[in-house]
Amino acid sequence: MKKKWVLYVGILLVGAVLLLNMFLTHRKYAMHMQEHPGALLRIWGNRELSKEVVKGGVLTQDFWLEDGWITGFSLEFATYGKMSQSRAQVELYRESDGGRLGSWTLQGSEIQDNQAHRFELESPLPVKEGGERFCLEVRSPDGTPGNSFSLYRTEKDLYREGALTQTGRESTDLLLEVYHSDYSGVRFSFVFLALCTGLIYGALCLYVAQIYVKRRKIPVERAAFALILLLGTVYMFVMPPYSAPDEPAHFGTAYAYANKILLQTGADENGYAYVRAEDMVYNEAQKNPTAYSYQLFWENFATVAADGEKTAFASRTLNGVWPIAYLPQIAGILLSRLLHLGGVPLLLVTRFCALLFYAVCCYWAVRRMPYAKVLLALATLLPMSLELAASCSYDSMMLALLYLFVGQTWHCIYGDGPVSWKDWGLLSVIAVWVTPLKIVYWPLFALCLLIPAAKCVSVKDMWTGRVCVLGGGLASLLAVRLSSMIYYLTRTSFHAAKGQWQGIAFRDLLSNPLMGVRLLAESLRSQGDFYLSTMIGGKLGWLDTEIPDYLVYGFWLLLLLAAVKMVREKPYMQTRDRLLAVGTSVVTILAIFSVFLLTWTAAGADFIDGVQGRYFLPALPVLLLCLRNRKLVFRGRLDEALLAGAVVLHLFVFWAAFQVNLLR
Numbered sequence: 001m002k003k004k005w006v007l008y009v010g011i012l013l014v015g016a017v018l019l020l021n022m023f024l025t026h027r028k029y030a031m032h033m034q035e036h037p038g039a040l041l042r043i044w045g046n047r048e049l050s051k052e053v054v055k056g057g058v059l060t061q062d063f064w065l066e067d068g069w070i071t072g073f074s075l076e077f078a079t080y081g082k083m084s085q086s087r088a089q090v091e092l093y094r095e096s097d098g099g100r101l102g103s104w105t106l107q108g109s110e111i112q113d114n115q116a117h118r119f120e121l122e123s124p125l126p127v128k129e130g131g132e133r134f135c136l137e138v139r140s141p142d143g144t145p146g147n148s149f150s151l152y153r154t155e156k157d158l159y160r161e162g163a164l165t166q167t168g169r170e171s172t173d174l175l176l177e178v179y180h181s182d183y184s185g186v187r188f189s190f191v192f193l194a195l196c197t198g199l200i201y202g203a204l205c206l207y208v209a210q211i212y213v214k215r216r217k218i219p220v221e222r223a224a225f226a227l228i229l230l231l232g233t234v235y236m237f238v239m240p241p242y243s244a245p246d247e248p249a250h251f252g253t254a255y256a257y258a259n260k261i262l263l264q265t266g267a268d269e270n271g272y273a274y275v276r277a278e279d280m281v282y283n284e285a286q287k288n289p290t291a292y293s294y295q296l297f298w299e300n301f302a303t304v305a306a307d308g309e310k311t312a313f314a315s316r317t318l319n320g321v322w323p324i325a326y327l328p329q330i331a332g333i334l335l336s337r338l339l340h341l342g343g344v345p346l347l348l349v350t351r352f353c354a355l356l357f358y359a360v361c362c363y364w365a366v367r368r369m370p371y372a373k374v375l376l377a378l379a380t381l382l383p384m385s386l387e388l389a390a391s392c393s394y395d396s397m398m399l400a401l402l403y404l405f406v407g408q409t410w411h412c413i414y415g416d417g418p419v420s421w422k423d424w425g426l427l428s429v430i431a432v433w434v435t436p437l438k439i440v441y442w443p444l445f446a447l448c449l450l451i452p453a454a455k456c457v458s459v460k461d462m463w464t465g466r467v468c469v470l471g472g473g474l475a476s477l478l479a480v481r482l483s484s485m486i487y488y489l490t491r492t493s494f495h496a497a498k499g500q501w502q503g504i505a506f507r508d509l510l511s512n513p514l515m516g517v518r519l520l521a522e523s524l525r526s527q528g529d530f531y532l533s534t535m536i537g538g539k540l541g542w543l544d545t546e547i548p549d550y551l552v553y554g555f556w557l558l559l560l561l562a563a564v565k566m567v568r569e570k571p572y573m574q575t576r577d578r579l580l581a582v583g584t585s586v587v588t589i590l591a592i593f594s595v596f597l598l599t600w601t602a603a604g605a606d607f608i609d610g611v612q613g614r615y616f617l618p619a620l621p622v623l624l625l626c627l628r629n630r631k632l633v634f635r636g637r638l639d640e641a642l643l644a645g646a647v648v649l650h651l652f653v654f655w656a657a658f659q660v661n662l663l664r
Contacts, residue, residue: 011205014648018201021652022194025659029186029291032663039292040068040180043173045283045314046155049078050166050174053088054143057167059151061174062095064161066131066299072120072179075138076152079113086143090119095133101125111149116177133162136174151175156312158283185295186662189237193658196234197651203230204647211640220639221367224377227643228359231381231650232390233352238657240293241282241347243541244391245614248287248315251392254329254350255279256317261334264310271319272312278305281343283314288544289661296344303342320484325394325437328357347392354396358389361400365407370415371569372625374639375562376407379621381646382555383537383547383653384614395614398437402444402618405430410625412451413577419455424465431473436480440591441618442473446584450577488598501602509597520593523607532556535613535620537653543612545660547653554649558642563624565633578626585619592616 041063053059075090088106093099104119111117140148152175153164159173207223210216242248252273256266259274267273281300286293323330332350341349362380366373379385380403388395408426412419431445448469456462477485489506509516524531533539538552565572573581592615593608600610 037179041178059138060165062162069124086148093135183295185298189294220373225363232355252313253317254326258333271316274310279343300344328353358400365404368407368411428468432476435473443587531613
């Protein structure tokens with residue numbers, strides 16, 4: 001009876017802290033919006049300069065607003081790196097009646113090069129019911145060629161509801177933000193996330209009651225499957241479209257393959273996928289989510305679109321990635337287009353298909369694990385794992401298959417029954433599927449060498465299976481990536497991917513191997529905490545959505561507890577197996593550092609650039625399994641408590657990420 005009261009008090013305390021966290025998040029957002037009004041409209045993308053604005057010329061941008069209150073807007077000026085001597089005159093009109101709503105004049109000395117200038121209205125202006133069109137005009141009453149200013153515009157025509165006109169010629173669109181004091185979509189977001197939090201916490205309480213009060217057992221794989229779908233769906237909302245690493249490029253690549261399946265042109269000559277105009281709801285500005293990202297989400301949540309004329313997408317497709325890397329995403333795009341879903345529903349369906357594939361693979365991965373099921377389940381449920389799983393990135397499929405490989409391999413080593421050709425076939429398919437996506441994970445497939453001959457039908461079958469796994473992965477790699485591998489290994493001069501500095505070529509590394517050792521050691525020393533944090537999900541999105549450290553420590557604690565042997569678990573790794581498992585993981589990690597050393601790191605760098613903890617996720621459960629031993633053993637069963645703890649931590653991660661995005 002005493003244990004039940006402790007359980008009830010704990011549930012009430014956690015619920016109270018969650019409610020307080022929701023309240024404080026809403027309060028911070030309200031205070032933030034008073035000082036930093038959000039964008040009612042944002043036109044953004046790869047930028048270029050308009051023609052110079054001179055006396056007698058006028059630059060005009062029209063735009064459409066559906067509803068809301070306008071409090072101001074911003075434009076980005078350029079003065080060609082020098083002080084402008086010409087004034088800028090900006091005017092805002094209502095297009096229906098030509099009424100001037102505001103006029104502003106900037107002196108030449110006030111125009112800052114490459115800076116956004118804000119123009120505030122004297123009082124908030126309501127948009128008429130049903131929406132209306134507005135017009136911005138920019139002039140220079142005294143500008144002369146070579147002594148005036150320009151404005152930045154988009155490289156492509158991304159905004160469908162308006163156009164930029166200069167001296168009678170239509171162009172793309174100005175980089176423009178129209179400010180708004182509040183968002184109706186954010187209010188929906190608060191309600192939606194609060195409902196999700198309440199429902200998940202209620203389900204968790206029922207789960208705990210089933211386990212600790214009614215003494216019913218729920219298989220770990222079923223709990224993991226349900227939690228992946230439930231928590232991953234919330235991540236789809238908390239982290240809006242394109243916020244996952246490189247997600248725009250992955251989405252464009254999957255879309256191009258979907259076009260080809262429908263016998264349409266995949267991409268233009270520059271590598272930009274052709275998409276429907278309605279699929280351009282989000283652009284580059286939303287890869288770093290803000291309150292405006294949630295507004296766009298709800299504004300376009302239930303839209304429909306015909307599969308008609310196409311436009312070029314904003315991000316280039318990825319070269320050398322074969323179509324099966326995007327099977328779930330392609331299926332989602334095709335299904336959405338057949339159902340004529342709009343841009344945001346299409347992205348949601350595409351993300352959910354990826355999440356469903358991930359959940360199914362992880363279910364079988366955990367089910368096949370003969371022991372330490374909760375350890376593998378927690379790895380699949382980390383915030384970083386779920387963010388990638390619920391995205392358009394092929395990392396969703398890659399992670400799912402690698403987790404399945406670990407579970408299947410451990411089943412072959414320690415499970416009951418002999419290893420059949422079906423077991424070897426599954427391992428081989430995974431190796432062939434994954435290796436061309438990420439060459440660095442090929443060493444991890446050497447875990448199949450741990451499968452003992454005693455579990456195989458014959459020694460011949462064992463060696464045939466090993467050759468199929470390792471040789472199949474290598475063969476698929478050479479078939480898909482041979483040309484790119486030769487290029488990276490033979491090039492002598494190139495710019496590092498993160499700047500204009502000379503990169504490190506393979507021949508440089510061969511001539512000075514100590515340089516690689518020094519950079520690796522310094523990377524581990526100076527960036528070790530960064531790797532550990534980003535492996536869990538301490539920095540979600542494009543490393544710009546930071547989660548509090550105590551949540552990261554909480555997930556690490558759960559993983560370490562899950563790595564401890566339970567009293568009823570008989571299998572544990574022998575020294576030989578442990579050394580091989582650690583060796584394959586270490587070689588995989590070294591391969592990751594090597595790739596970034598030869599592609600991202602500039603000569604003279606202090607450490608290897610571009611490496612993130614998420615790249616180590618496939619090796620994480622293997623390394624943690626190697627920590628198990630006979631000396632440290634739990635007498636009881638912690639599986640349910642560890643899963644419940646992970647759910648509670650995720651609820652706080654949701655609100656932490658949501659708050660960061662809102663206050664950006």
